[in-house]
Amino acid sequence: MAPQREWFEKDYYDALGVSPTATAKEITSAYRKLARRNHPDANPDDPKAEERFKKISAAYDVVGDESKRTEYDEVRKLAATGAGPDGFGGGGFGGFSPGGMGFDGAQAGDLGDLFGGLFNRGAPGGGRRARPAKGADLLTDVHLSFEDAVRGLTTGVQLGTDAPCPDCKGTGAAQGTTPRICPECNGQGVTQENQGFFGFSRPCAKCNGSKQLIDNPCARCRGSRKVRQPREVRIRIPGGVNDGATIRVAGKGASGPGGPGDLMVRVHVAAHPRFTRDGLxxxxxxxxxxxxxxxxxxxxxxxLDGTGVTLRIPEGTPTHKTFRVKGRGVETQKGTGDLLVTVEIATPTNLTTEQRALLEQLEDIIPSPRSADDA
Known part of the structure; x- marks a missing residue:
């Protein structure tokens, strides 16, 4: 694809909090964390969340794509030498004119072919074109009981999604009218600008990249071509999911020219009145x-499943003694945990006269655990 003008000015690695040498896996992991934290749905009271989310998504759209990242890195290297979006700094390449330092016209032309091939791949008639961007990832929450989190289940989550406007059939134009091809970009959605050795594509300023102009917008969608509609997505929650975990459901996010994004499901597990978890x-x-x-x-x-087990408590068991029941914990594909039963000696209260008398007799018979010096 042709590099965008902002590639010279914006540090997408810094936007994602990773180094330029980060692996693709590290970049994806950083993006997912930032996207969850800054998604507008997770920050309803923060008007700047959407702006941050868009900035993060824009950065990932470039450095998260292998081919785009390669071109972006090449542009950044040239920018570090003084080259800018309006041509080479210092009047030419590295401060020298293309005709100097022994370059003749043919050599200058070769350089033009070199940089033209590198930076005009998305130009009409060129080679490889940029892949359309996928839709945005969506974030939603699901609340589970303790038992459902341990067992796992299939459930539905309600989402709002963009759908083609039924009034205008997705054209954005009022009934009886149709959009017209943008005369500025001839329906390409982008305009090409060649400066020096560099060629840049930018969204068409007249149609904002939509390729069409709508003279009479649809009253329902106001020319946006889409309306918000509810939809249910069925998801499988695996057994043993932890509170606060996020499950990615591929292809269930917002729609986009390159296909839908993903759905991020954040899990909240309610406490149980008797049981707690320690891993599995x-x-x-x-x-x-x-x-x-x-x-x-x-x-x-x-x-937890209601079946029950019988434990043998040996004589002289101290309080807080823990007994392990093998294989009665959380069952997952990675393994099955145990049930840890801790006994706690309950001290009797509100004794009757008879109970008190019997305990006093025991006190005289059973030696104190404290030594004579401590008594």
């Missing part, structure tokens, strides 16, 4: 009496 392990606290801890017992514990 489920944790549960169970109270036992002093006598159960001292004498031992069999303890029936209800598991």
């Amino acid at each position: 392990n489920l944790k549960l606290g169970v109270p036992i009496s002093i006598t159960e801890a001292a004498l031992g017992t069999k303890l029936r514990v209800t598991t």
Whole structure:
């Protein structure tokens, strides 16, 4: 594609917070984090969020595309030598005129072919053309119960999406009228500007890149060709998903000339009254009496799926002792966790006279755990 004028002025690597030597994976990871953080839907009270999101998306559209990134890096290298969007700095290449330093007309022409081939790939009749941009990624939230997050489920999320206006059939023109081809760009959507050795394409100023002019806009969409409509997207939440995780659903984002973007689903998991999670392990606290801890017992514990297991509590079990039940934790494709049951000795309160008397007898019989010096 032909480089854009702003490539000389904007540092897209800095916009994404990565170095110019970052890998494609690092660039994509940085973009996803920034897109989630700055998406307008995630910042309804911040009027500048949309501007930041557009800046991030514009940067990723260039350096996130292998061919565009290669051309962008070449332009940035030339800009560092003093070349600018209006030609070479200092009156020529590196401060010298093309005819100097032994360059004859043929050599200057060769240079013109070199740079023309590099920077005019998107020109009419040229070679490789830029791929149309994909639609923007969308961000939405889904709220799950603790049990659903552990088990996984298929659910639907409601989104607003742009659809062709039904009144004008997506033309943007009022009924009975049609758009006309833009005379400025002859329906190309861009205009070409050659300056020095460089050729630049820019969106047509008259039609704003739409290739057409609408003299009588549709009353419903006001010439935008689209209206906002609700849609439901069915998504699969995998078992064991964590609170705060983001699931990417490919091809379910906003539509674009190069296809739809992706849908980013942010997961919120409600707390459970009894269970907590530690990775793939489920944790549960169970109270036992002093006598159960001292004498031992069999303890029936209800598991998250409602089936239950029986634990043998040995005599002399201290409080906060944890027992592991293998394979009764969170099950995922990567493995299955355990159930960790921690017993907590409950101290009796509101004793009756008889209970108090019996405990006092035990106190006289059972030695204190403290030494005589501490008593």
